[in-house]
Amino acid sequence: MREWKEVKGKLGEVTVVHTLGLMQPRRIALVGLGKRKELDAEKVRRSIGSAVKALNKIGCEHIAVALDDFSGEGIAPEALGRAVAEAAILASYQYRRKSAGDEEANLKSVELVTANRRSAAEVEKGVQLGTILANATNFARDLVNAPASEMTPTALAEQAKSVALSGGSSAKFMTSIGLSKWAWVLCGLFPSVPINRLGSSS
Numbered sequence: 001m002r003e004w005k006e007v008k009g010k011l012g013e014v015t016v017v018h019t020l021g022l023m024q025p026r027r028i029a030l031v032g033l034g035k036r037k038e039l040d041a042e043k044v045r046r047s048i049g050s051a052v053k054a055l056n057k058i059g060c061e062h063i064a065v066a067l068d069d070f071s072g073e074g075i076a077p078e079a080l081g082r083a084v085a086e087a088a089i090l091a092s093y094q095y096r097r098k099s100a101g102d103e104e105a106n107l108k109s110v111e112l113v114t115a116n117r118r119s120a121a122e123v124e125k126g127v128q129l130g131t132i133l134a135n136a137t138n139f140a141r142d143l144v145n146a147p148a149s150e151m152t153p154t155a156l157a158e159q160a161k162s163v164a165l166s167g168g169s170s171a172k173f174m175t176s177i178g179l180s181k182w183a184w185v186l187c188g189l190f191p192s193v194p195i196n197r198l199g200s201s202s
Helices: 041-057 077-091 117-145 153-166 176-189
Strands: 014-018 027-031 062-066 109-113
Touching: 014 041, 027 041, 041 062, 041 077, 077 109, 077 117, 117 153
Parallel strands: 062 109
Antiparallel strands: 014 027
């Protein structure tokens, strides 16, 4: 395919090939990783993210990523596992309150395949970390995407309190008096910021 210039290998390029029943997977995605000497975990994350988006659009529910294809590229197994996990979760994000007509996310699972048992444990550690970070990012996206009428300062504080308590931490919220003191300090540092913009009734 490369000889026919159907695949160029550019970073993020995705070409889906139908196997026509000749092998178990119905489709194989060829993912461009860019220049080999510049390949790193971040480029893997971006490329896998592009593949997940493309496969989700055509209705794929289960994806397998062949990790052994990256062997010898100088990427640590843990970093590779983290990159794939982050890419799959971030690329599949949809705001929890979808509007009518929004496309549903089809992807249900991503399987990481490797024949190297020695690196499997490190890959799993990376997947766990990547999953935590990506889910936290998507949670923040939900807060940002929520309408202002729903995500008031009070509601945001409750969300922050819930997250803090679920992790075993404590949460402290300042009263309007405490906030006003900080507002005066901020105005001293940034004179151009009007104090009436630093607070609200909620």
